[in-house]
Amino acid sequence: MKIKNVETFPLLYKLPVPYGDANGYKKYRSCFLFKITTDSGIEGWGECADWLPTLEKGFHDRIIPYLLGKKATDRNQIVTTVKKWNKRSAYGISMALTEIVAKSAGLSVCDLWGGKLRDSIPVYASFQSYTQKEDWINHSLKLIEQAICGGFSKIKVKIGGKRLQVDLAHIQSVQSMLEEKIQLALDANQSYDAATAREWDRYFREWPNMLWIEEPIPMDRLEDYRLLRTKLSIRVAGGENLKSTAQFLPLLKGGIVDILQPDVMHEDGIDGYRETIHLSRAFGIQSSPHTFDGPLSRLYALLAQACLPPWSKMDNDNIEPVEWDVMENPFTSLLSVKPTNGTVTIPDAIGIGALLDKDKLDNYRWDGTVYH
Template sequence: MTEIIDYELYEVPPRWLFLRVETSDGTVGWGEPIVEGRAKTVRGAVEELLENYLLGQDPHRIEDHWQTMYRGGFYRGGPILMSAIAGIDQALWDIKGKHFGAPIYELLGGKARNRIRVYQWIGGDRPSEVGDAAAEKVDRGFTALKMNATSELRRVDNPAVIDNAVDRLREVRERVGPEIDIGVDFHGRVSKPMAKRLAKAMEPYDPMFIEEPVLPEHNDALPDIAAHTTIPIATGERMYSRWDFKEVFENGAVDVIQPDLSHAGGITEVKKIAAMAEAYDVALAPHCPLGPIALAACVHVDTIAPNALIQEQSLNIHYNETTDVLDYLADPHVFEYDDGFIDAPDGPGLGIDIDEGYLAEQAERTVNWHNPVWRRDDGSVTEW
């Protein structure tokens, strides 16, 4: 019997954690278990799961391993544990695909599409100069963009805040025209009353969706927000299992779900979340401001999910100041962007090859990324 015999973790810039799992027949699988800004905490969770449950075990019993890692702990769920499970799950699927000489999507039922559309980020945390950036991305072939709506806000803020956010969206819409989709990310920065006001004001410029209009702990407010706008509502990057998604499916307020393949239990769990979403006529657009392993995992689920809409990817995102998605790949052409789409990888497993020499070099660097702590003008902490 093939067994899991070893693993190694690499914390690398800009803010990622890569997992290498090796089996007794020499097969290597890769995963990306990370909570951005909490890499060392997730590292401990990955080590605990592998040491206690997986070393010496058959790597191909993926569903059983998932259930063991999840249900083997009396306390379960949440970003740390589910991200640790996610990265391990990705690596196990990579191993299984390599064992059978097939892409992961072939093991999940085969293609529902040949390629998936991607969107490109414009602007930064405090969005500015978005018009030129939007035009440049469209010139490069992207047909969908995403931008932050606002910087920090008061719980009830002044009309100028609304006007500034709408002006940025209007500028982008006027530069790119009506055939380009524009996602607007509220990033959980916006209170319920401000979310309603912003959504109403943005309607004339037809965003593709408004993302995370409120924090997930306030998902009970989504039906009220949805009742105030015709703009599709997207959420889910800070929801970690199918049980977290139950409420938003049942209340009917969400049109697009955005589970993260490195946070929401990996390929095994997000495939189930996508199937639940399909039953409620909800589209799938996986969250992925991460590295190449996470992106590859997303694309495999997109390829088999009939309700997949579009894929986030972090090429040139404002976090990636030192290293970028393609830098860690032996063959970066696997993620060539063609008319705003990427093809499903056709290699075995995840279909990517990590440049282990470059990875080892980058792992020697000090990585200590944490998101900023924002404060309002009165000194109180607010959402980033």
């Protein structure tokens, strides 16, 4: 079963109204998908994130010529080699080859991994709270209201992009609307120092619906995180940009965070990602995947979460939620898997169990022009 063809699908959508977080505003959303086909006709889809010109050139100049003729079952060797050239491309290839192996065996990806332990996974609505409008708070509230009406019972809102008092006014308005009936996480995108992060705790103690605060300070300040975790009255989460299980070890061994947030598209392929979330169980730590960028990587995170043992027998076999992008982004709906009332039913079909919308693949294909 050798690789016969690789087709790339660079996708771009320019946002009519930019939105963002403490890192700045997004003017576009992009997605790079590719399809690997074997000489027996079995297909597998992969996804990676980077600047589209870099990915497109890298695939056609080096990666595709290397892949052609290789055995699709040599996943570890192929991923290890490609990782030396472009790590982000390697994790996408690991997805595609995993799907091919599952299909060739007549199995779902979950069955390939030993079988799912649950049929559905909770997801939370993830927002990019800031816009350039003066009434950005009202705009944020409207988006949150729409998500709640759509069935979400957990949401994540951004902080850290404005002065503390401005962000506080926003979150107080959000809490007034939620009436403590919806669970809330806050994401600061590493924008505070420890002292500023601690200022939030006087409000956390009054809000019983808090899920966690995410990356309140830079992730390389491990001692500050250790101290902050002892001072805050809610859970501390982080780790979306870490690139390997080895990089998560200091967080696990040092008691740095309460919740790991690995991202499939940032780690050592799907195998490395699964290694991380299973290792978190050995430390009794929760794992709630970061999956804001990428519909296919989000699906793989859901599949992996379905196969993950519970983090604690005291939690009634509950499983941590997966991030779901609810902002304007047509790529979120590229796959047929969608949430209903805040949960996603895990597909049982062979492979990933979901179909990609071919019309959207054609409609949003990047035309090669410069974008920024």
